[in-house]
Amino acid sequence: MNFNLTNSIEILQRTPDTLILMLKDISPEWTTGNEGAETWNVYDIVGHLIHGEKTDWMARTELILSDNVNKTFESFDRFAQFEESKGKTLNQLLNEFKMLREKNIEQLLSKKLTDKQMEEKGVHPVFGDVTLSQHLSTWVVHDLNHIAQISRVMAKQYKLNVGHWVDYLKILQ
Amino acid sequence: MNFNLTNSIEILQRTPDTLILMLKDISPEWTTGNEGAETWNVYDIVGHLIHGEKTDWMARTELILSDNVNKTFESFDRFAQFEESKGKTLNQLLNEFKMLREKNIEQLLSKKLTDKQMEEKGVHPVFGDVTLSQHLSTWVVHDLNHIAQISRVMAKQYKLNVGHWVDYLKILQ
Numbered sequence: 001m002n003f004n005l006t007n008s009i010e011i012l013q014r015t016p017d018t019l020i021l022m023l024k025d026i027s028p029e030w031t032t033g034n035e036g037a038e039t040w041n042v043y044d045i046v047g048h049l050i051h052g053e054k055t056d057w058m059a060r061t062e063l064i065l066s067d068n069v070n071k072t073f074e075s076f077d078r079f080a081q082f083e084e085s086k087g088k089t090l091n092q093l094l095n096e097f098k099m100l101r102e103k104n105i106e107q108l109l110s111k112k113l114t115d116k117q118m119e120e121k122g123v124h125p126v127f128g129d130v131t132l133s134q135h136l137s138t139w140v141v142h143d144l145n146h147i148a149q150i151s152r153v154m155a156k157q158y159k160l161n162v163g164h165w166v167d168y169l170k171i172l173q
Numbered sequence: 174m175n176f177n178l179t180n181s182i183e184i185l186q187r188t189p190d191t192l193i194l195m196l197k198d199i200s201p202e203w204t205t206g207n208e209g210a211e212t213w214n215v216y217d218i219v220g221h222l223i224h225g226e227k228t229d230w231m232a233r234t235e236l237i238l239s240d241n242v243n244k245t246f247e248s249f250d251r252f253a254q255f256e257e258s259k260g261k262t263l264n265q266l267l268n269e270f271k272m273l274r275e276k277n278i279e280q281l282l283s284k285k286l287t288d289k290q291m292e293e294k295g296v297h298p299v300f301g302d303v304t305l306s307q308h309l310s311t312w313v314v315h316d317l318n319h320i321a322q323i324s325r326v327m328a329k330q331y332k333l334n335v336g337h338w339v340d341y342l343k344i345l346q
Contacts, residue, residue, distance in 0.1 A: 001206065030180065169315065171321055
C-alpha cells in the first residue's frame with residue numbers, strides 16, 4: 001500500500017482506545033511484569049508512547065515543514081518515561097495518551113497537507129534524510145509495533161502456564 | 174504469574190472488542206494484504222479465531238472434564254477459515270467472533286471450576302498430556318499471539334513507506 005494520510009490516521013486514531021480496551025482496570029500482574037532484565041513492562045510502554053506524543057511526532061512534523069535552515073531532529077529520549085510516569089496510575093497514562101493523541105491528530109489535520117509537502121525533508125541525527133511521509137508512516141508502524149509488544153509482554157506472563165504448548169506459540173519464543 | 178481463571182477471563186473477554194476497535198470499517202488495504210506467500214492476512218486470522226471458538230477451546234475443555242475413557246483431542250484444522258469465511262465481510266466475522274466468545278465465556282463460567290478440576294487432563298494428539306489449566310492458559314496466549322500477529326501484518330503493509338526507519342522497527346523484520 002502506498003502512503004496516504006487517511007489510511008494512516010485510521011490507525012493513529014484507533015490506538016488509544018485499543019490500548020484502553022486491552023488494559024484499563026486490568027489486574028496489575030498483566031502490566032507490571034516484563035520480559036526480563038532491561039526490558040519494559042506494559043506501564044513503561046504506555047509511558048513511552050506518551051513521550052512520543054509530547055516530543056517526537058508532531059514536533060518533528062513541524063520542524064520538517066518549517067523554514068528552519070537546520071532541520072536536524074532532536075534525539076528522542078527512550079527512557080524519559082521512567083521519570084515522567086512516576087506517581088501516575090496506568091489508567092491515568094492511558095487517558096493522557098488518548099488526550100495527547102487526539103490533540104496531535106487535530107493539529108496534523110489542520111495543516112491540510114499536500115502531496116508536495118509530504119516529500120519535504122528533515123534530518124535524522126543517525127541516518128539522515130527523512131521525508132514527511134516516511135516520518136508519518138513510521139508513526140503508524142510505531143503504534144502497531146507497540147501494540148504487538150504489549151501483547152507479547154502480557155503473553156509472556158503466562159509462559160510457564162501453557163505446558164508443552166510453549167513450543168507452538170511463536171509469541172513465547 | 175500463576176494461572177488463575179479470573180485473570181485469564183480478563184484477557185479472553187477483551188479480545189473481541191479489541192479487534193473490533195482495531196479493525197471495524199478500516200480500509201481494506203490494511204486487512205487484505207499478507208506477509209508474503211503462504212501467510213495469512215487479517216481477514217484469515219479473524220476466521221481462524223472463529224474456528225477456534227467453534228471447535229477447539231470449549232470442545233477440548235468439555236472433553237477434559239468428561240468421563241470419556243479416550244480423552245484425545247481431535248486435530249484442529251488450521252485452514253478451515255478459507256472455506257468457512259467465504260462470502261462474509263470482515264465486520265461480519267468480527268461480530269461472529271464476539272458472539273461466539275461471549276457464549277463460550279458464559280459456558281466456562283457456568284462450570285464453576287475448582288482448582289482440582291484445573292489439573293484434570295486431556296491428550297493432545299502430538300505432545301500428549303495437557304491439563305485444563307494449561308489448555309485455558311493457551312487460549313489466553315493464543316489470543317495475544319494473534320493480536321500481535323494482526324498488528325505485525327498491518328505494519329508490514331507500510332514497510333516500504335518508512336524509509337531508513339525500516340532497520341529500527343523490529344516489527345518489520
